[in-house]
Amino acid sequence: MSGSHSRTKIMQTATSRAPKQVTQPAPLSQIWACDVFNLAAMEESLSKNAFKAMKKTMQTGAALDPINAEVVAAAMKEWAMSKGAKFFSHIFYPMTNATAEKHDGFILTNADGNAITDFSGSLLIKGEPDGSSFPNGSLRATNSARGYTAWDPTSPAYIMQTANGATLMIPSVFLSWTGEALDKKIPLLRSNAAMNAAGHKVLSLMGETDIAPLNSSCGAEQEYFLIDAAFGTARPDLLQCGRSLFGAPSPKGQQFDDHYFGAIPERVQVFMQDFEDKLYKLGIPAKTHHNEVAPGQFEIAPYFEAANVAADHQQLLMTVMKNTAQAHGFMCLLHEKPFAGINGSGKHVNWSVGNATQGNMLDPGSTPEDNLNFLLFCGAVIRGVHLYGPLLRAVIASASNDHRLGANEAPPAILSVYLGDQLEKVFKDIQAGEFPKSEKGGFMEMGLSQLLKFERDPGDRNRTSPFAFTGNRFEFRAVGSSQSVSGPLVAMNTMLADSLDWIAGQLEAALASGKDKSAAVMSVLKVIMDKHGNVVFGGNGYSPEWHKMAVEERGLKNLPTSAEALPELIDPAVISLFERTGVLTPVELHSRFDVYSEQYVRAIELEANLMVEMATTQIYPAAISYLSKLSATCGSLAHLNITLDTSLASAVANEANAMMRVVSKLKAASAKHDFDSMQKHMTYLAYDVRGLMNELRAHADALETMVADDMWPLPKYREMLFIK
Numbered sequence: 001m002s003g004s005h006s007r008t009k010i011m012q013t014a015t016s017r018a019p020k021q022v023t024q025p026a027p028l029s030q031i032w033a034c035d036v037f038n039l040a041a042m043e044e045s046l047s048k049n050a051f052k053a054m055k056k057t058m059q060t061g062a063a064l065d066p067i068n069a070e071v072v073a074a075a076m077k078e079w080a081m082s083k084g085a086k087f088f089s090h091i092f093y094p095m096t097n098a099t100a101e102k103h104d105g106f107i108l109t110n111a112d113g114n115a116i117t118d119f120s121g122s123l124l125i126k127g128e129p130d131g132s133s134f135p136n137g138s139l140r141a142t143n144s145a146r147g148y149t150a151w152d153p154t155s156p157a158y159i160m161q162t163a164n165g166a167t168l169m170i171p172s173v174f175l176s177w178t179g180e181a182l183d184k185k186i187p188l189l190r191s192n193a194a195m196n197a198a199g200h201k202v203l204s205l206m207g208e209t210d211i212a213p214l215n216s217s218c219g220a221e222q223e224y225f226l227i228d229a230a231f232g233t234a235r236p237d238l239l240q241c242g243r244s245l246f247g248a249p250s251p252k253g254q255q256f257d258d259h260y261f262g263a264i265p266e267r268v269q270v271f272m273q274d275f276e277d278k279l280y281k282l283g284i285p286a287k288t289h290h291n292e293v294a295p296g297q298f299e300i301a302p303y304f305e306a307a308n309v310a311a312d313h314q315q316l317l318m319t320v321m322k323n324t325a326q327a328h329g330f331m332c333l334l335h336e337k338p339f340a341g342i343n344g345s346g347k348h349v350n351w352s353v354g355n356a357t358q359g360n361m362l363d364p365g366s367t368p369e370d371n372l373n374f375l376l377f378c379g380a381v382i383r384g385v386h387l388y389g390p391l392l393r394a395v396i397a398s399a400s401n402d403h404r405l406g407a408n409e410a411p412p413a414i415l416s417v418y419l420g421d422q423l424e425k426v427f428k429d430i431q432a433g434e435f436p437k438s439e440k441g442g443f444m445e446m447g448l449s450q451l452l453k454f455e456r457d458p459g460d461r462n463r464t465s466p467f468a469f470t471g472n473r474f475e476f477r478a479v480g481s482s483q484s485v486s487g488p489l490v491a492m493n494t495m496l497a498d499s500l501d502w503i504a505g506q507l508e509a510a511l512a513s514g515k516d517k518s519a520a521v522m523s524v525l526k527v528i529m530d531k532h533g534n535v536v537f538g539g540n541g542y543s544p545e546w547h548k549m550a551v552e553e554r555g556l557k558n559l560p561t562s563a564e565a566l567p568e569l570i571d572p573a574v575i576s577l578f579e580r581t582g583v584l585t586p587v588e589l590h591s592r593f594d595v596y597s598e599q600y601v602r603a604i605e606l607e608a609n610l611m612v613e614m615a616t617t618q619i620y621p622a623a624i625s626y627l628s629k630l631s632a633t634c635g636s637l638a639h640l641n642i643t644l645d646t647s648l649a650s651a652v653a654n655e656a657n658a659m660m661r662v663v664s665k666l667k668a669a670s671a672k673h674d675f676d677s678m679q680k681h682m683t684y685l686a687y688d689v690r691g692l693m694n695e696l697r698a699h700a701d702a703l704e705t706m707v708a709d710d711m712w713p714l715p716k717y718r719e720m721l722f723i724k
């Protein structure tokens with residue numbers, strides 16, 4: 001049997017790999033954003049007028065006129081070519097979690113056969129990839145498959161370096177011939193605009209006169225696993241699905257917590273340094289890295305940026321991370337649950353909104369005025385999460401994230417808001433009307449002054465909450481590690497836009513009725529707490545009591561799998577929310593439901609099919625070989641008059657037979673397609689098919705603990721997770 005031979009070889013490769021030397025590290029000042037066509041690079045290469053226009057576009061989102069676009073295109077080409085680029089590409093973000101590119105050369109030949117280069121404003125602005133190859137739900141019939149990419153000048157272009165050259169990458173949106181959003185960037189830009197418009201109304205009513213455009217910000221903490229590439233390539237499941245479909249638990253797991261607190265292994269540290277230098281060149285502000293809880297698990301967190309740029313950077317970060325890991329002999333696993341029984345990976349999306357004049361609206365600030373604005377924006381979030389919690393659950397739904405949500409390691413599949421003791425008390429007091437009114441503004445001194453002492457206590461954390469206030473931002477903690485941050489950001493911006501709009505209406509009426517500003521704010525917040533305060537929860541989100549209380553007493557929805565969560569995308573209230581705010585039309589929203597549901601179905605079918613294949617062609621043969629070896633041994637021992645206890649052989653045979661019976665059932669189950677709705681199909685996969693997959697796995701994992709180690713065909717957990 002090849003098991004022994006190949007596993008020994010894999011172990012040898014993995015254990016003999018040394019940290020990979022890279023070129024001498026350069027100081028930050030030399031490499032920071034050196035491959036980005038940012039404002040500094042533009043100032044050097046653009047005329048004064050063109051630079052002014054570009055700066056305005058980048059900072060406020062104002063449109064760029066064609067003449068200046070022509071100037072920018074020429075300068076961008078010169079800049080990129082001076083860095084060795086011969087090709088350029090629009091990079092865009094289809095409705096998968098991936099990115100897409102279509103590369104074109106700058107080259108043209110003239111009549112004399114000489115190579116010249118060309119890059120016009122129109123090439124910069126518009127591209128036409130083969131649209132039909134991207135999932136689009138029902139949005140575009142394949143016979144009119146035109147999809148366009150269009151330059152997003154608010155996210156800077158950059159150079160992607162490989163060992164043999166460079167390509168100019170131009171962040172872009174992706175839309176259909178008829179103007180529908182086919183990507184994840186357009187809704188993000190629209191949601192930001194909706195939030196800005198509604199926020200502006202509220203701030204005006206609050207008496208602010210100088211109000212810069214409001215923008216959302218995002219800082220994403222990314223968890224991931226690293227294993228030696230030799231293990232990864234020997235496991236069809238890791239290669240094709242990004243997670244191990246089989247694998248008995250390692251005797252040593254994460255029970256000692258020795259990884260989290262331990263030093264970063266040198267090979268990993270060397271990888272991180274190389275990876276982070278690459279990020280710095282691309283202008284991505286990598287800030288924090290450390291070991292995570294599970295063996296082989298790590299985290300990287302860049303400093304926060306404007307949401308649109310952060311979303312592009314987050315996609316780029318995942319690409320660079322996977323490629324750099326490969327160069328260092330690692331396989332980087334971004335899957336939410338690569339190893340059963342071991343902690344999975346998430347992506348905490350830290351989110352705030354603010355502008356240049358009023359600052360961060362989710363920061364309590366230092367004056368009573370600031371605090372009123374802060375409380376209004378916080379109240380808007382509370383209302384939003386209560387009304388649209390199921391939407392927030394839907395935008396993080398995926399076949400892989402289902403493995404985390406609802407388990408006792410990740411935030412639950414019920415959306416609640418954690419405010420921290422201090423802020424929760426403030427809101428409860430407001431609800432109870434406990435801020436006594438007095439004449440001429442005494443109100444604020446007495447009541448809200450406690451907020452002035454508001455302290456950001458990093459220890460004041462509730463790790464079991466899916467949505468937590470953390471001092472000057474909210475942290476959406478249930479997002480999956482492989483997911484784009486765009487969906488969550490769109491949902492948060494849009495629910496905030498809706499709430500701010502509602503608040504503006506209430507505030508206007510309260511002010512018109514003669515209330516002073518703080519009394520008006522308090523009355524609006526009281527209504528919010530009366531109607532939506534149920535979503536505020538500071539206790540243990542993992543506990544069964546909460547699961548019961550949330551649903552039965554507080555009327556919150558528990559949506560344990562994507563089969564329940566994804567249909568929330570096309571709930572009438574959600575359709576109306578997106579339509580009202582102008583973020584997605586009903587057709588665009590339906591297309592997203594179609595695409596994400598299809599992805600869910602395909603992911604589970606792929607796993608089921610691969611399990612059937614691995615069980616039949618790798619695991620069953622290993623069991624049989626072991627049995628035949630045992631039987632041959634028994635035969636030869638019989639000549640010596642020695643008999644062996646055959647209970648192990650019987651157990652192996654029983655497990656192998658039982659496993660193959662489940663294989664037949666799973667084969668039939670995953671081929672079943674006659675469902676009268678997508679939701680029924682998803683439910684069948686989530687429960688029946690996944691149930692069979694778990695059963696199959698249990699038999700295979702039992703065999704792993706009985707079959708001779710040298711005959712087992714797959715790298716084991718105890719090898720993959722601990723060899724560095």
Ligand code: ADP
Binds near residue numbers: 303352
């Ligand atoms: P922790 O692990 O304690 O949650 P980290 O320091 O690892 O915190 O990550 C916090 C993330 O939140 C970082 O990406 C940081 O830049 C980001 N962040 C900090 N302030 C804000 C803010 N106002 N808006 C959005 N993100 C923020």
Ligand code: MG
Binds near residue numbers: 221348475
């Ligand atoms: Mg965090």
